[in-house]
Amino acid sequence: MNVDLHCHSTASDGSLTPAELVKLAIEREVDLLSITDHDTLHAYHHGLDSLPINLVAGIELSTSWRKFDIHIVGLNIDVAHESILTAVQLQTDARNTRATRIADKLESVGIQDSLKGARIEAGGGQIGRLHFARYLVSIGAVKTIQQAFKKYLGKGKAGDVKTSWATMENIINWIEQAGGTAVLAHPVKYGLTWAKLKLLLTDFKNCNGKAIEVISGRQDKHVTSELASLANKYQFLSSCGSDFHVLNKAWAALGQVEKLPSGCLPVWEHW
Structure with missing residues (x-):
């Protein structure tokens, strides 16, 4: 099954409209798609339900963790639930x-x-x-x-601004209250050592996080293997996504995501 549970549209920082994104996913024979724009659900206001694809409602929410900005994807959420709408408003205020x-x-x-x-x-x-x-x-x-x-x-430059994001615990609670699954996005893209990543996974687990992205875009096989091992060690479900933003980026191509390694528990099998 071709699964892509992390991508972005013009509702946040992607280059394709939600409809264009879904059309491309259909062309690339994606079986299960989630548009996970940053701190917004606007993509789901475009009448996408009528299109011939299995679409899982999602969002990517920013949080602060030990002085790092971390992203948590919420999958299979109720986009009309009060908790997720509250989250979007608070995150939008922080972004503005x-x-x-x-x-x-x-x-x-x-x-x-x-x-x-x-x-x-x-x-x-x-x-x-x-x-x-x-x-x-x-x-x-x-x-x-x-x-x-x-x-x-970038870090330390003139336009570098630290943001007061919601806590990890609040982010995960909002996602869960909306019926969704909290997924730690692209774990190896935060510049953490493996030791600090394990600390992040421990804190994420303690806050009731349920899954991690074992695959994010095109990545080295040893990274995938290590993340799969960590997912099993911490008893996380496993997710995967391209983190697509724009066309012609081979390392983040929509619908071209490797399959999860054997032994991983796919997050979509638990909905």
């Missing part, structure tokens, strides 16, 4: 506060109108750092997205 602070800091180093520019880049969706990066490219301040982060938005 962060965006204003980023713009103020960029202005202090001579970058004008970045908040307006980021909003235009977001096209009405959630504003993220990627939208500021795209704006910086559009005005010629840098040539590439990577340069935007390296020069302005």
Whole structure:
């Protein structure tokens, strides 16, 4: 079965509309799809239920953990449940506060109108750092997205802003109250040592997290093997997704996700 339970649309920082995303998934013969935009459910307001694909409602929520920004995916949620709507509103408020602070800091180093520019880049969706990066490219301040982060938005740079996200416990509670499953997104992408990753998994487990992404996009087989082993050790269910944002990125291609290793317990078999 072709499963992709982590991807993004224009509702957050993806390049395809929700309908375009689903169309591409159908073309690539995805059997089970979840659109997991950052801190928003707007993709599910586009009448996607009528399209010929098994669509699982999802969201990716940001949280703070021991000074790291961590992402938790909520899968199989009730998008109309009060708890998840509360979560979206609080996360949106945090994002808007962060965006204003980023713009103020960029202005202090001579970058004008970045908040307006980021909003235009977001096209009405959630504003993220990627939208500021795209704006910086559009005005010629840098040539590439990577340069935007390296020069302005990365750790310790002028536009680096720490965000007061909801706690991990609150995030997981909101997901569970909405009938969903809390999944730790892309565990190896936070720059943690294996020892610190195990500490994260312990805390996630203690907060009632249920699953981890054993596969996130294209990754080395030894990473997949290690994450599968950790999933079993901590008795987590296993998920997988491309983390698709834009076309022509081979390491995050929609619907081109390796199958879970044998021995993993697929999260979708427990809904």
